[in-house]
Amino acid sequence: MNIVCLGYPVNPMKKLIIATKNSGKAKEVALILEGMGYEIVSLADYPDAPKVEETGKTFIKNAIIKAKTYADFTGELTLADDSGLEVDALNGAPGVFSSRFAPTDEERNSKLLELMKETPDANRTARFICAIAIAEPGGEIRTCEGKVEGTIAHEPKGDQGFGYDPVFYLPHLGKSMAELNADQKNSLSHRGKALEEAKKIMARN
Numbered sequence: 001m002n003i004v005c006l007g008y009p010v011n012p013m014k015k016l017i018i019a020t021k022n023s024g025k026a027k028e029v030a031l032i033l034e035g036m037g038y039e040i041v042s043l044a045d046y047p048d049a050p051k052v053e054e055t056g057k058t059f060i061k062n063a064i065i066k067a068k069t070y071a072d073f074t075g076e077l078t079l080a081d082d083s084g085l086e087v088d089a090l091n092g093a094p095g096v097f098s099s100r101f102a103p104t105d106e107e108r109n110s111k112l113l114e115l116m117k118e119t120p121d122a123n124r125t126a127r128f129i130c131a132i133a134i135a136e137p138g139g140e141i142r143t144c145e146g147k148v149e150g151t152i153a154h155e156p157k158g159d160q161g162f163g164y165d166p167v168f169y170l171p172h173l174g175k176s177m178a179e180l181n182a183d184q185k186n187s188l189s190h191r192g193k194a195l196e197e198a199k200k201i202m203a204r205n
């Protein structure tokens with residue numbers, strides 16, 4: 001609610017659109033950005049928002065496509081995240097195709113474990129990457145990136161987080177990403193790191 005004094009709004013909160021249809025991602029982003037003084041709104045509030053074809057060959061390019069499309073559609077400052085998993089033994093796959101690797105999270109994880117079943121521990125290295133783009137409607141676009149290194153587990157573990165978290169193992173913690181609570185994941189994740197950079201960019205502007 002905006003407070004109005006003598007007809008002028010006092011310190012109205014600027015809207016920030018989180019341009020994702022992935023609810024797991026939206027929750028993590030909102031938790032990290034809360035307290036920044038923005039009214040955080042998700043695409044759920046824009047049922048007519050267009051679907052975006054992620055035609056970029058890099059995470060950054062896809063984040064820019066999403067941020068620009070939804071900033072122009074909503075007329076508001078918009079933050080988009082394009083993220084995914086790069087597995088060294090699969091030459092970087094699924095990469096930018098992480099969400100299209102199979103139809104559901106469970107199927108994606110099963111397919112990954114099946115492809116990796118002969119891969120020895122030493123070659124199971126992988127990383128999550130998160131690219132963020134922040135777009136003003138019709139205006140400038142700023143970007144940043146974060147990553148976290150780990151390995152692909154032999155079986156899924158944990159029920160927190162989303163996506164590939166149950167099969168992404170953090171050797172220094174002896175846990176999968178899905179065994180961390182939201183604050184623990186955000187403190188070390190690709191998205192947490194990228195959003196810390198995004199916060200600095202937003203604070204500067």
Ligand code: ITT
Nearest residue numbers: 020021022081082083084085098099162163164165
């Ligand atoms: P939007 O495009 O609407 O944001 P999406 O799920 O399609 O939703 P991406 O195109 O960025 O998002 O695809 C990212 C996929 O990578 C996502 O569906 C997950 O499977 C995986 N992924 C990204 N971040 C992850 C995380 O923190 N933990 C587990 N899996 C993650």
